[in-house]
Amino acid sequence: MSNIWTITKRELAGYFNSPVAYVFLVIFLLMTGAFTFLLTQFIENKQATLRMFFYWHPWLYLFLVPAVGMRLWSEERRLGTMELLLTMPISLWHCIVGKFLASWIFLTLALALTFPIWITVAYLGDPDHNMIFTSYIGSFFLAGAYLSITSMTSAFTRNQVISFILSVVICLFLVLCGYPPVTDNVEVVAPRAFVEFVAAFSVIPNVEQFNDGQIDSRSIIYFLSVIGFPLFATNVIIRGLRA
């Protein structure tokens, strides 16, 4: 455990030693605010709910999360520090989990900094605080799922841009395969059972559960597996690089 934490600490320090972290936090907050207030007209709706705020997260994270995670392993490969790291007396798993946790903590910080909107909505009306809390949990898991996929794509390549694009594409699939406007159209040409099978992989219905105020064990298992599998794949890819 202490090994994982050592790696996590270094990665986190890496974010904050460069201006990238601060630029990202500002952009993250601007974007979540802009989407909520401008695109879905939070004020004009006159409803004491953050549903519109969380509605955008699967889409916003599509770009913001890969931007945070794209350097995880590709940077190690580009700098050659992977050789240093993997000849230290720690297991590859510790490195993978440590790095993943650092990015996840960073994203959680960004998410936590959106707290003024919670205060705002509580000041203006009487929202369902339980629902807001579970929505935050859902958003937290969503970030973890995208991030884990980015960890995998960053192990593929030493180029951060390629890592970013690959990750966006895979995450986009996870969004679209359960997004009603898409599934409704696919249902015309494909059997319903197939569409439902594919849709079961989507993040959307699972995030919706949290946004509806429910913590469903199935959704938690879904997110844990979407986090676990790419991390496992990261391990396989890095082992493959060295063989």
Place this chain on the structure above:
Amino acid sequence: MIKVENLSKAFGTKVAVDDVSFSVERGEILGFLGPNGAGKSTTMRMITGYIPPTAGVARVGDHDVTENPIEAKRLIGYLPESAPLYTDMTVEGFLGFCAEVRGIKGADKAKAIDRAIEMCFLEQVRQQSVDTLSKGFRHRTCFAQSIIHDPDILVMDEPTDGLDPNQKHEMRMLIRRMGQSKAIIFSTHILEEVEAACTRAIIIDQGKVVANGTPDELKAKSELADSYLVSVSGAEAAAVRDKLGTIVQAAKVTLVNDKAPNIVARVFPKKGGSNGELGQAIFDTATQNNWKVSEIKQEEGRLDDVFRNITLSETETK
């Protein structure tokens, strides 16, 4: 301390390291020589556990690197070829991280950092960010990382690459000093380095060990070893060659410079002959013929000759 047994590594169909065996004990400094692409780095990466071998075993201390990687890696300090560093950290921060990963914490960590910084002359850049360092400092920072835990075994891939002559000298001195209590392997293609720092050298070519011995033993394999270089004046070149050729102990005479006044000839000894006798005979021949000898010198043999001979002939036969 390090025992490499029949180690092989193939990347696809390309064999990078082919059945390499050797061992290094405490107090030994092993120089790893070879042309570019000979398999030096690949061998070192297998010893340090970075890449798994295709066949064979690398043993570090009592641990098989493949089966017991964490325990083996604990004993090793490794300086990779490109001296990679995390560019977003300070020198002190980076060394602190490396110490922590190696399980050195608290007051011990501060002590270990101080020691490494002092040994590698990094005091003036201690708080500086790694990406603003010059190449020499980067290299030394990465070297400091490899000795942070005072390892029993040091594996260094071209430790003097990119250093200026003074730094190279310092680095060799450091290696020699540490070699007294550790087992050290370092690779290089600078031959003078082998003579300056190694107790033993291995020449590797196309993945195979082609020579293994002390620097002196290797030098003795040189064609020039034990030959005499004679400079004389007051004689004809042809006469010098012929007269020296009549010496019983001489196998062959070549002319290095056949222009008067200073004629330089090289006299090769017969195998198994006594060296002193040949020198004496050359001197006698010169006096008999009334040549003025301005210089007479015995060659030790040159490592680069040996290196070229071994590695070139291997290539040509392929």
